[in-house]
Amino acid sequence: MLDPLSPTFTVDVLALGIIIGWLFVWSMHLIAIIYGKYRLHRKVVKFPAEHPYPGVSILKPLMGVDPHLLGNLETFFTLNYPKFELLICVEDESDPAIMIAKSLIEKYPGVNARLFIGGEDVGVNPKINNMQPGYAAAKYELIMISDSGIRVKEDTLLDMVSYMRDDIALVHQMPFTYDRDGFAATFEKIYFGTIQSRIYLSAEFFSIICHTGMSTLMRKKLIDEVGGIRSFGCYLAEDYFFAKSLRDRGWKSCISSQPALQNSGVCDLSSFQKRLSRWVKLRVAMVPFTMILEPLSECLILGAIAAMSANYLFKWDFTVFYLVHVLAWFLLDWILLCTVQAGSVPFSKFAFAIGWLFREISGPYLFVCAVMDQTIQWRTRTFRLHWGGIAEEIKPKIKLSKICAARRHTSCAASACAPAHPTFAKLSRFAYESTHSSATIRRGVRRLILQQLPRKRAANLDQKQRAERSKKAE
Numbered sequence: 001m002l003d004p005l006s007p008t009f010t011v012d013v014l015a016l017g018i019i020i021g022w023l024f025v026w027s028m029h030l031i032a033i034i035y036g037k038y039r040l041h042r043k044v045v046k047f048p049a050e051h052p053y054p055g056v057s058i059l060k061p062l063m064g065v066d067p068h069l070l071g072n073l074e075t076f077f078t079l080n081y082p083k084f085e086l087l088i089c090v091e092d093e094s095d096p097a098i099m100i101a102k103s104l105i106e107k108y109p110g111v112n113a114r115l116f117i118g119g120e121d122v123g124v125n126p127k128i129n130n131m132q133p134g135y136a137a138a139k140y141e142l143i144m145i146s147d148s149g150i151r152v153k154e155d156t157l158l159d160m161v162s163y164m165r166d167d168i169a170l171v172h173q174m175p176f177t178y179d180r181d182g183f184a185a186t187f188e189k190i191y192f193g194t195i196q197s198r199i200y201l202s203a204e205f206f207s208i209i210c211h212t213g214m215s216t217l218m219r220k221k222l223i224d225e226v227g228g229i230r231s232f233g234c235y236l237a238e239d240y241f242f243a244k245s246l247r248d249r250g251w252k253s254c255i256s257s258q259p260a261l262q263n264s265g266v267c268d269l270s271s272f273q274k275r276l277s278r279w280v281k282l283r284v285a286m287v288p289f290t291m292i293l294e295p296l297s298e299c300l301i302l303g304a305i306a307a308m309s310a311n312y313l314f315k316w317d318f319t320v321f322y323l324v325h326v327l328a329w330f331l332l333d334w335i336l337l338c339t340v341q342a343g344s345v346p347f348s349k350f351a352f353a354i355g356w357l358f359r360e361i362s363g364p365y366l367f368v369c370a371v372m373d374q375t376i377q378w379r380t381r382t383f384r385l386h387w388g389g390i391a392e393e394i395k396p397k398i399k400l401s402k403i404c405a406a407r408r409h410t411s412c413a414a415s416a417c418a419p420a421h422p423t424f425a426k427l428s429r430f431a432y433e434s435t436h437s438s439a440t441i442r443r444g445v446r447r448l449i450l451q452q453l454p455r456k457r458a459a460n461l462d463q464k465q466r467a468e469r470s471k472k473a474e
């Protein structure tokens with residue numbers, strides 16, 4: 001029994017609290033697996049004939065090109081849904097994504113698709129600024145926001161709309177990944193299919209807001225009620241605040257049955273870790289309790305403190321407790337991943353073990369690094385977040401005209417490579433994610449081209465640029 005007068009009372013309570021928290025996390029494992037099996041990958045329920053489908057305006061904010069953009073975007077042109085429009089938004093008039101969008105618009109004249117170039121400066125969030133002209137032109141009652149790296153199945157929109165019941169205002173797809181090759185892709189799938197799915201499905205089960213805005217369907221009139229998407233432009237995590245604003249007005253949100261298939265052509269460990277680190281900073285600023293709970297809910301950390309507590313309270317062997325804890329966690333993560341994938345994963349169990357260990361070891365380290373650094377880098381811009389989630393741009397975007405020159409360089413180089421050539425992805429990432437000056441970008445792009453293109457092609461490219469420059473000088 002706990003005795004408040006005992007000198008060890010505080011330690012006793014702490015140890016007991018840790019064991020209760022540890023049991024709670026195990027219940028989250030079970031909830032995620034059971035709820036995931038029940039909620040995900042269900043057959044799409046069609047509307048009865050007398051009930052017309054609501055129209056959907058799909059906003060596609062694009063920035064830059066990667067080797068999968070064409071294929072991903074094309075899946076939206078082949079959606080099986082009776083009434084939708086595609087509003088493709090590109091901020092920069094020299095962005096090569098425009099060419100891709102135009103080629104698809106031409107290829108599918110039967111699809112109601114329009115291109116909005118230039119964006120509108122309505123806040124700090126560049127994704128909102130980019131989408132604003134498209135949003136202003138949207139004519140249907142539902143809007144879908146879908147990021148550039150998302151791929152859809154023919155019936156994805158039907159699936160999402162079927163969850164938009166009378167009391168629901170927001171339906172989102174739980175982030176997951178499309179099957180791709182390579183260790184980075186394996187790592188991404190493991191991250192989204194284990195830790196992220198566990199939190200997402202448990203939060204959904206307990207009706208806690210946990211909305212990532214890569215693929216979201218919302219009632220437009222409810223967003224218009226608070227001034228449209230421009231009212232969320234002061235936040236970087238507009239997705240969380242969309243859900244919060246609707247929840248505060250008494251509306252519900254839910255996940256759809258199909259998880260989101262992220263299929264960006266830029267798939268490497270460093271970009272992914274940067275993205276996760278940006279998300280950690282957003283979460284900590286918006287929901288500060290995650291600063292404590294997030295590291296404490298990591299397998300290796302929680303296992304260690306729970307083993308110490310069990311050893312202190314019940315004299316159980318630390319090492320045996322810890323090893324059983326890690327093994328059971330690993331097995332439940334495998335089951336959850338298979339549940340979210342709904343089929344076999346595109347890698348071996350050995351690859352899973354390596355990827356899982358790497359995720360578990362790097363997760364806490366990444367978290368600490370993210371919390372220590374106050375600034376947020378998103379594509380070409382740098383921001384600082386204030387408590388509550390309001391963002392401020394601290395390093396203005398590299399001047400448009402300058403970065404355009406670097407981008408022209410990139411697309412020129414890209415057309416010289418085969419589209420699937422790894423150089424293409426490298427060049428895109430370099431030019432679009434870089435916060436260096438445009439001269440540095442140009443130098444770097446040039447170095448990459450010279451390193452990786454066959455000599456003759458590189459020389460041609462160089463000659464072409466020199467000719468261009470002397471023409472300009474004239």
Ligand SMILES: CCCCCCCC/C=C\CCCCCCCC(=O)N[C@@H](CO)[C@H](O)/C=C/CCCCCCCCCCCCC
Nearest residue numbers: 196199202203206210211212213237240279290293294297
């Ligand atoms: C006793 C254990 C409690 C566990 C607390 C776990 C804390 C969170 C741990 C890991 C985070 C995993 C990722 C969750 C998905 C969020 C992805 C994301 O960051 N997206 C942002 C960018 O798009 C977006 O702006 C953020 C949206 C949601 C942020 C809110 C996160 C809070 C989640 C808390 C859920 C606790 C569920 C526990 C159930 C009782």
Ligand SMILES: O=c1ccn([C@@H]2O[C@H](COP(=O)(O)OP(=O)(O)O[C@H]3OC[C@@H](O)[C@H](O)[C@H]3O)[C@@H](O)[C@H]2O)c(=O)[nH]1
Nearest residue numbers: 061062063126127130147148213214236237238239379
């Ligand atoms: O400057 C930018 C950056 C991004 N975007 C667009 O915003 C979308 C998401 O961008 P990224 O893929 O870089 O970022 P993430 O996947 O991390 O986004 C995620 O986290 C931040 C949230 O605000 C987003 O809603 C969520 O999708 C893309 O469609 C991209 O084209 C812009 O339009 N302009």
